[in-house]
Amino acid sequence: MTRHFAELLMYVAPEPIRQANERWLTRIVERFGSHRLAADGLSLTDLWRSPQLLLSQTCGYPLMTALRGQVRLIGRPCYELPESHGGTHCSLLLCRADDRRQTLPDFRGSRGVINAEDSNSGMNLLRHRLAPLHRNGRFFATVGSSGSHRESLRWLREDQADLAAIDSVTFAYLARHAVAEVTGLRLVARSAFSPTLPYIASTGINDEQVAHLRQIMNQTLIELPDVAETLGLKQVLPASESDYRVLLDYQQDAATLGYGQLR
DSSP, X not given: OEEEEEOOOSSOOSHHHHHHHHHHHHHHHXXXXXEEOXXXXXXXXXXXXXXXXXXXXXXXXXXXXTTTTTEEEEEEEEEEETTEETTEEOEEEEEETTOOOOSGGXXXXXXEXXXXXXXXXXXXXXXXXXXXXXXXXXOOSEEEEOSSHHXXXXXXXXXXXXXXXXXXXXXXXXXXXXXXXXXXXXXXEEOOOEXXXXXXXXXXXXXXXXXXXXXXXXXXXXXXXHHHHHHTEEEEXXXXXXXXXXXXXXHHHHHHTTOOSOO
């Protein structure tokens, strides 16, 4: 029996989501005929680049930058969630509900927060949306980095920041299962749409194995309808790097407008 890493760590909260992903993943690994290795102590980057990686999920932006050519693309999720459908999702630009500012230009000079510099939904899509609005290369007075979308939401609720871009899948999960984390916040604008977060494997997985793994993922969703319902996940679609090229186009669009760095 082969031995592989298999971890889905991009959507791990609230707890019903983590449990559903774990049930799905456990069944997938079993049906693939592999033994699951413990990934304790591995950073996300080390996990994604491991030659023993069978299945994980990454962000589309690092897929096209730091991980390009170093992983195999298995597919992308097709969710049936608010603001995420047909294999796409977007970012929701949020503020506190009691903030008197109504439009994005009103937030010029405010306090921004991102989850991470290499995040598509938290940074790249936000930069793209704000690029036409900057003045002399700057939109915010300050930009903080929270470490996660949930932390960015906490910064908003606790008045540590004024505007954040939150992945629409994350927001939908929290709105369903942890409503307190999004209570008191308001939608200001939406970003452009982009492909959903890709599922990846190591470059040692061949084309036949990729197709087989994707088939197992989809068959398991059928066999575990409660898991599919909890995740809002209809199916895993085939995908290629060309699907994610748009993320680099968004980066270039911002740079062309003089806003290559979010600030």
